[in-house]
Every structure is written in C-alpha cells, then in structure tokens.
Amino acid sequence: MSDATNTPSYNATRARVETYFDKTATKVWDRLTSDAPVSRIRETVRRGRDNMRARMLACLPDDLSGARVLDAGCGTGMMTQDLAARGAEVVAVDISPQLVGIAQARMPEAMRPRVTFRAGDMLDAAHGRFDAVMAMDSLIYYRADDIRAALATLGKRTGGPVVFTVAPRTPLLMGMWYAGKVFPRSDRSPVMIPHAPKRLAHVTRDIGRLRDAGRVSVGFYISQALEFTA
Template sequence: MSYDRTLSDVETYFDKTATRTWERLTSDAPVSKIRETVRRGRDAMRAQMLSRLPNDLRGARILDAGCGAGQMTTELAQRGADIVAVDISPSLVGIAQSRLPEALRPRVSFHTGDMLREELGRFDHVMAMDSLIYYRDADIARSLATLMHRTTGRIVFTVAPRTPLLMAMWYAGKLFPRSDRSPTMIPHSPARLARAYADTGAPGRLTPLNRITSGFYISQALEVAA
C-alpha cells in the first residue's frame, strides 16, 4: 500500500473511529486490564524516547510528529522546548490543545496533516512515537530521510518489532479484516530498516534502542543521528 493511501487510512481511523478510545487511553481514566498494559507500555516508551534528549531544551525547536493527545508535547514543553505538534487527526489535535497547560501554550504550535510537510520548517530534534508503525520499510526510510535533511540533531521513533506474536497478529489482520480494526501495523527488523535508510543516502545512521513489552504493547525504539 502506498504512503498516501496508508496516511488516509490512519486519518480515517483516528479521526472517525478511535478518538474516544485514545482520549481515554491517554488519560488517567479507568480502562480494561488489556488497555492498562498498553498505557503502561506507552508511558515507558515515551520515557525512553525523552531520555535521548537533554533535560534542558530551552532554545530547541522540536517536531512532535504524530502528537496524538499531546503527552509527549507537554513533557517537551515542560523542558523548555518550542514544539511543532502535528497529527493527521484533527480530533486528537483538539484534545492535545485542550489538555496543554495554559502556561505552556506559547511554546507549542499545533498543526493538522502530514508530518512531512516542508512548511513545518527545520528542527533541532524530531520525536515520532508510534506514528510510523503502519508503513513499509521503504516509506519509513524515505520519511526519515525527508526529516533528517531538515533536522540538526536526532530523530527518535518507534516501529512494531518483528516478533512471532506480532507476525501472527499481522497475518491474522490480513486474513480477517474488520471495518473497525485499526490500520495494520507492519512489523520491522531494525537491521533491514537501517539498510533501507542507508540506501536513501541521507545523513546520519539508524540504530536500535530498547524494546518495550507490556502485555499487548510491543514496540521498538530507534533513532537516526549524525
């Protein structure tokens, strides 16, 4: 499936089907035991990604690519960064805006649409948590290359790792589609992604970080840095 088609499917899912689910999951409201494992996993992954950046981000311009309900955005702004927060879903951007503390609002510029748009400008760092998990390796590599040409520091992002469980879920999703199912995550090998990125000729090197496993949340962090 092409990048544009996948982008459209992701927009439809998060803006039309799953807004309430994600609003609840990213809050402190009670959720099911399964979703609680996902919430804990996402919290752990966000903490790992943030650990790759300095605690003092004053003067830094950072892209939160796929900001969702704004948890990463808020934590980056608390460190003093100026944030460009973009998401494909207008509904989720609205939630992120409403949750952002008043004192941090001057530091954040919210946008709806494709995170690769050139008019978003240049950045010191890019954070892309779970916003590339639906794309094939060539599309991820091209997306990273596009962003790296406009980034002076590092890009920290996540993918679904290529594990037996996720591969089984991937094939089940392909065989038994449902109209309310999220777009299918595509499992990836870090080594294969690194080769795909190197083939773009873009600056920097792609390296794996730690994998987070928490119940139904299984995610691999990676980064591109010079």
C-alpha cells in the first residue's frame, strides 16, 4: 500500500487546494467563518458548517484533557478552538499559511498554550501521534483511493477515531459536479468529488472500520460525516 503523500493524484490535488485557499479564497473564508454579514447562500453554508462541526465533535468525549488531537485542515481555527476548549492538546495544520495566520490571530489567549499551529501537509509524519483526528472538509476534493491512503496514513498514527467529511452522492451535488466538469472555470474552488459512504466503507474495509456519523444539509451546504478507526 502506498503512502498518500507519495501518490501523484494526491500531490496534484493538494497543489490545487493550496493555490485556491492561499492565493484566491483567503478573504472569502475569513469572512465566511466570522460574524461578518454574508449573502443568503453563504449564510446557509455558515450554518451548515456550524452544524457539521458540532456533529463531528459529538464523536469525541466532552472532556479531552490529556488527549492530543490533530485538526487536519484547520482553516481559520473554529474546530481548533472547540477542541482546545474541551482541554485537548491540539496540533492545528493547514496547507494555507494565510489561513493558519488567521487562526492564530483568532485564538483566545487562554487557549494558546494548548495549541500548536503549523502550515503544511496534514499527513506529514512530523506531526507525531494522536488520540484522535478531525478533518472537516479536508478530504472532499480527493478520489476514493487517495482518501483510503490518507486514512491508512493517519490510522497508523492515531489511537482513536479519524472523523472526516465527504461530499455525499446526492442528486443536487452530482448535478453540480457534472456541471463543473462541463463548464470549468479557472477562478472557482477545486471540484469536490462526491462519494457514497457504502462505497468508501468497501474501499477501506481491509484497513479499518468506517462508521456513518451523520449528514448535514442546510441550503447549499451538504456534507457527510464519517468516523474511521484503524
């Protein structure tokens, strides 16, 4: 089995994601994840992300004192703050140095001693071992084989669950996906790849157990939470 960090498709997708979030969409995500006014469509995305974050956190104990948790793809740090508030020692990693900078600036002073921020690949072995991993919307641009390899890589270094999200194969998302394939635009985000949870469970059956952790659908935000245990 190959390491996800060595596969050409993983590296190519990671490069597109890095370019988008660090060069194109920093201001959009800064505003979306703040209290600033946004459009009605982005308001549904904001509410959907809040609901999904709560759903993912429900997979972990309320008291995380003494636990070391990786926030894989921390973005502007909302999940990081929630984990630190529960007492976890958090390693918050994002491929975008600009988003990491925003997350650092937003971190409440009292929580900062429990958080280590890093810009780079969430799969880097240098991050060490963890009791749990949270990867919200960090794998939504990857193919099934790359997700499998990423879970295998993280599973080797995680004693507990790897909780992550994918774009589910719903009629709406599949329609948007096909439209994106037909009408590509250079200024939009990398294209999400929809996945069926049962298919991912089949693909990952030899490396661990995949559990359905629930779906969130709010307006234009549709996301599926999954829990992987090696």
